[in-house]
Amino acid sequence: MVKNGEMHINSLRDGRHVYLDGRLIVDHVDHPAFRNAVRTAASLYDFQARAENLERMTFDSPKPGLRVGKMWQLPTSLHELRQRRLALESWAELTCGMLGRSPDHVASVICGMYMGYQQFAAYDTRRAAALRDYYEYARDRDLYLSYTIISPQVDRVKRPGETDSSDEFLACAVVDEDSQGITLRGAKMLGTATPLANELFVGAIQPLKPGEERYGVSAALPLNAKGLQLLSRRSYEAAAQGVFDQPLASRFDENDCVVYFDNVKVPWERVFVYGSVKMAADQWYATPAHVYQNYQCQIRLMVKLRFLAGLARKIAEANGIIQFPPVRETLGQLAAQTVMVESFVVGMESAGVRYEQYWIPNARMVYGAQVLTQQLYPEFIRTIRELAGGALIMLPSSSADLESPITRELVTRIQRSPVSNPVERIKLMKLAWDALGSEFASRHVQYEMFYAGAPMVTRNHAFRTFDWTEAATLVDSLMGSYSAPVSTAGTGDVSQ
Numbered sequence: 001m002v003k004n005g006e007m008h009i010n011s012l013r014d015g016r017h018v019y020l021d022g023r024l025i026v027d028h029v030d031h032p033a034f035r036n037a038v039r040t041a042a043s044l045y046d047f048q049a050r051a052e053n054l055e056r057m058t059f060d061s062p063k064p065g066l067r068v069g070k071m072w073q074l075p076t077s078l079h080e081l082r083q084r085r086l087a088l089e090s091w092a093e094l095t096c097g098m099l100g101r102s103p104d105h106v107a108s109v110i111c112g113m114y115m116g117y118q119q120f121a122a123y124d125t126r127r128a129a130a131l132r133d134y135y136e137y138a139r140d141r142d143l144y145l146s147y148t149i150i151s152p153q154v155d156r157v158k159r160p161g162e163t164d165s166s167d168e169f170l171a172c173a174v175v176d177e178d179s180q181g182i183t184l185r186g187a188k189m190l191g192t193a194t195p196l197a198n199e200l201f202v203g204a205i206q207p208l209k210p211g212e213e214r215y216g217v218s219a220a221l222p223l224n225a226k227g228l229q230l231l232s233r234r235s236y237e238a239a240a241q242g243v244f245d246q247p248l249a250s251r252f253d254e255n256d257c258v259v260y261f262d263n264v265k266v267p268w269e270r271v272f273v274y275g276s277v278k279m280a281a282d283q284w285y286a287t288p289a290h291v292y293q294n295y296q297c298q299i300r301l302m303v304k305l306r307f308l309a310g311l312a313r314k315i316a317e318a319n320g321i322i323q324f325p326p327v328r329e330t331l332g333q334l335a336a337q338t339v340m341v342e343s344f345v346v347g348m349e350s351a352g353v354r355y356e357q358y359w360i361p362n363a364r365m366v367y368g369a370q371v372l373t374q375q376l377y378p379e380f381i382r383t384i385r386e387l388a389g390g391a392l393i394m395l396p397s398s399s400a401d402l403e404s405p406i407t408r409e410l411v412t413r414i415q416r417s418p419v420s421n422p423v424e425r426i427k428l429m430k431l432a433w434d435a436l437g438s439e440f441a442s443r444h445v446q447y448e449m450f451y452a453g454a455p456m457v458t459r460n461h462a463f464r465t466f467d468w469t470e471a472a473t474l475v476d477s478l479m480g481s482y483s484a485p486v487s488t489a490g491t492g493d494v495s496q
Contacts (some may be wrong), residue, residue: 002058003073003142004049005042011198012038014224018257019196033235035193036251040198041144044091044103045069057087063140071104072139075110075359081349088299097304098252100297100447101193106145109289109297110135113272116287120272134220138199146197146223148172148259149190149205151215152466155351165203172202172261174214174274181268182217184261185479191257194223194230200259205284205453206490208277216280218273219266226260232337236440244399247431249440265440294452295361298345298369301448305338305380312384315432318425320393320418337376344369367461370431370452377448385457392433396426 009029022031028034034273048057048069058067070087073080086493088104095102114135120128139147153169172186188202203218206430221228233256240250273279278429284290316322344495348361348369382474385392394414401407402423410424452458 002049002054003045003069005039005044005046008042008045008144008198012196013169014222016224016229016230017228018232020238028195034255035180037253037255038196040095040099040251041103041193043420044094046144047091047094048087053090056090061140063136065277066140068139068142069103070133071107072142074115074360078349078352081352082362084347085299085345088296090433092300092303095238095252096248097300098219098248099193099254100300100444100445100451101146101197101254102300103144103197104294105140106147106197106491107143108293109147109201110145112289112292112360113283113287115292115360116289116354117368118130118356119249119282119286120279123273123276123282126268127272130269134270136270141198143199144193144197145199145201145204145266146191146194148202149203149295151190151204151206151470152187152258155384156341157293157484160235171215172217172259174217175263176469177274180275181266182219182271184217184219184264184266185318187260189256189258189260190228191259191273193254194257194259195232195255199223200228202261203273203283204261204280208280210277210278213275213280213334216273216277217271219271221264221266225264225266229260229262230257232257234439236438236443238440244427245430246345246434246438246440248434249438251425253440261346272491284369288355288358291363291366293344293485294350296364296369297452298341298348298366298373301377302338302341302375304344305341308380308384309334309338309436312387312431314428315384315388315391317419318417318428319388321387326385330383332378334383339382341369341373341376344374346430363465364462364467367458367465370458371455371462374452374455374458376447379443381436381441381445384432388429388432388436391429392437395429395433397469401427426427 002254003262012029013027014206018028018212019033021029025031025033029038046051053068057070059073060066061068061072064345069086082083082164088448091102091104094100110131113131115131120131137143165313166348169186172188174182175185176183184202191200199220201218201220204449208216223230235253235255236249237255240246240253243250273283299450309331313322313331316327321327345363347366351362351365352359353362354360380493396402396407396411396415411426415422415425415429417425433441444448449455
């Protein structure tokens, strides 16, 4: 048995509380703000369930009779890591890399934590057992997980419990505990793709200090848990006029939600970290979790840049400027940057390291890629917009202009291209605007700049994982190969 799209869609009809435009959405699966994105997520499972894709996309679960997605695989060799990457790459190609929080992202987090099981066991054997059991539970059901690991941006100068003396539980924290479990109250962000997912991992990735243990809980719970409220941002899918006019926003809007925990009870068997600010940090950095999840991000971005580079070339061809030397130079720059990210991914794998029995990507290369791609993405988009020029603005208001006999003749007379008919040119430029300049596109720029944390955060990851000793040894070695000038006493002469 392999999970397919229909199974995933049915699993989302769980009565979760999603709020949009001030109203509770009774059945978000079929609501105009979410239905196409839900089916995009389902299409990933349909793809892996096809007979011709089973070997590439799935593997045998230890539970007899089940094949599950390779996002749950724990590679023990370079070959297995690359095979897993090819599966994740195939998924990313289905959405051109536009689904930032596809199922393989948070699955990678849980896999990385599971690899670090001994870290959890040294901290608390009961919490380690909970993590082990949850990994197996999520793996064998091929669950789509989302997560919320950041506190609301209220006053970054203050600590989590200091933001408002009248509301110490503005940021999600443990408000109570008993023999059955813990109770959570407060808000977390950003619940990207929570309308598309089955369950939620809640954790804390921001640094905490002793005394803030109640904010450092990590746990997993279904998205229909009693008291869990999903507050959706504006839906780009709902605002889309149709697939022709907004081919990306209409289908790939992985809606982000602020998640509010209104006294949500989480049983102990779903609690992985509690009572230790050290373990709240170690779960990310002392295990492969943070490296593994961000390796997945670079795989997805690699595909996304390929798509955008292809889009740039087609724009240049449609505008008849592909033979201009400056245009070819610009396209060459985009090609080089795309290959750079691909090289990072290959390098992370080849220079990977052994962690326990597992083969994991090279942390220095993961964090180096993060720093550079945060800067690269907005520049990449800006370059293609310059290449396109006014073509992105000189577009019909909607597909209705092509359906009306009055406007169609005028529109098709104006929209000319040396390589395609007028309708195909419009179709291309509509896609380009949705990828480069629409509200959907702007959200993606912001996402790629900050999904891994603020630039100062990712640069600090690069700083702490770089081999400074090796670099300094090179400097010391060179300096040791020659002498400093020595003054000759009494003469004023300087000799070598």
